[in-house]
Amino acid sequence: MGYFDTTTSFAIILLAAVIHASFQLSVSVLTLLSGHALGRKAARNRLIKLVDGFVIGAGMMTILMLSTLGLIFTSSLPDGIPRILWAACCGASIGVGVAVWLFYYHAGKGTSLWIPRGFADFLSDRSKHSKNTAEAFGLGMTSVFAEFLFIFAPLSLTALILTGLPQHLQLLGVGVYSAVSLLPLVIVGTLIKGGHKLSTIQRWRENNKRFLQFTAGSGLLILGIYVYVEQVVQVGGV
Amino acid sequence: MGLAIDVVKRSGRRPSERFDHEKLLRSVHAACLSVRTPEGEAESTAKNVTYAVILWLENKPVVTSHDLRRLASAHLERYHPDAAYIYQHHRIII
Numbered sequence: 001m002g003y004f005d006t007t008t009s010f011a012i013i014l015l016a017a018v019i020h021a022s023f024q025l026s027v028s029v030l031t032l033l034s035g036h037a038l039g040r041k042a043a044r045n046r047l048i049k050l051v052d053g054f055v056i057g058a059g060m061m062t063i064l065m066l067s068t069l070g071l072i073f074t075s076s077l078p079d080g081i082p083r084i085l086w087a088a089c090c091g092a093s094i095g096v097g098v099a100v101w102l103f104y105y106h107a108g109k110g111t112s113l114w115i116p117r118g119f120a121d122f123l124s125d126r127s128k129h130s131k132n133t134a135e136a137f138g139l140g141m142t143s144v145f146a147e148f149l150f151i152f153a154p155l156s157l158t159a160l161i162l163t164g165l166p167q168h169l170q171l172l173g174v175g176v177y178s179a180v181s182l183l184p185l186v187i188v189g190t191l192i193k194g195g196h197k198l199s200t201i202q203r204w205r206e207n208n209k210r211f212l213q214f215t216a217g218s219g220l221l222i223l224g225i226y227v228y229v230e231q232v233v234q235v236g237g238v
Numbered sequence: 239m240g241l242a243i244d245v246v247k248r249s250g251r252r253p254s255e256r257f258d259h260e261k262l263l264r265s266v267h268a269a270c271l272s273v274r275t276p277e278g279e280a281e282s283t284a285k286n287v288t289y290a291v292i293l294w295l296e297n298k299p300v301v302t303s304h305d306l307r308r309l310a311s312a313h314l315e316r317y318h319p320d321a322a323y324i325y326q327h328h329r330i331i332i
Binding site: 025028029031032034035036038039040041106108109110111112113115120123124195197198199200202203206 | 267268269271272273274277320321323324327328329330331332
């Protein structure tokens with residue numbers, strides 16, 4: 001009962017993962033975590049363990065969230081996904097896309113994000129106090145969960161598409177989505193472990209933040225509209 | 239160096255505290271280390287910046303933490319622009 005053919009399904013999953021990857025909270029937290037570790041003269045091995053722990057934690061949370069959504073959809077809707085759910089998820093994607101265009105970053109300098117300030121302070125404080133791999137792992141998980149408001153749309157559409165694929169392809173889909181969404185963290189982590197300056201990384205992020213914001217917002221709009229037309233308008237025979 | 243200067247905190251919600259030059263020194267030092275500055279250079283930069291801030295603070299009974307940060311940033315910019323960038327931005331990364 002596939003909703004799209006396999007190639008289209010994976011193309012959509014890839015687009016959703018790229019959109020997820022363009023969100024910046026986890027990268028911001030990783031930058032802070034590394035800055036604090038370097039600032040307290042952490043040994044290179046310690047820094048590597050912290051960065052790896054963080055990235056693995058973020059990956060684990062992504063897999064858990066995607067699998068949980070998939071499980072909820074398959075177990076609660078054994079007769080297939082109703083059009084109303086497709087429409088709701090597409091609406092969320094379009095709405096969040098517009099919100100990302102308008103609000104994703106706070107106005108002014110820096111890469112300060114549109115999340116409650118209390119929560120941003122909490123993450124900032126935790127990044128300062130994360131001194132071992134387990135704490136970094138937990139911080140990685142928390143940073144992904146904290147962005148749930150924004151990543152809900154690509155996650156839910158991916159989960160819906162995965163429910164229509166055979167089991168072995170579902171696993172592959174979860175793997176592809178998680179791997180692609182983690183790419184920015186892996187790249188930034190590799191740069192940090194390789195000895196690059198945080199100031200260079202952060203400057204690049206700040207200089208390109210509007211582009212990333214535009215890409216994420218546009219991607220969500222395209223994703224939402226495409227799936228809506230395919231699954232709500234055409235399937236419904238409008 | 240026990241300067242009797244009250245530092246009014248950023249939001250105004252937390253109580254003011256006495257100026258602690260060690261705290262300033264540590265924060266500048268950490269900013270230098272976070273951009274991979276060698277230990278010796280980080281130490282001397284932190285000392286120079288802290289000294290410049292202490293000079294500016296003379297005869298001032300009260301100062302805001304924002305002013306301290308702004309001034310330290312300006313001095314750090316002269317010695318180490320990369321460290322100054324991180325020092326200025328670490329609160330606006332998230």
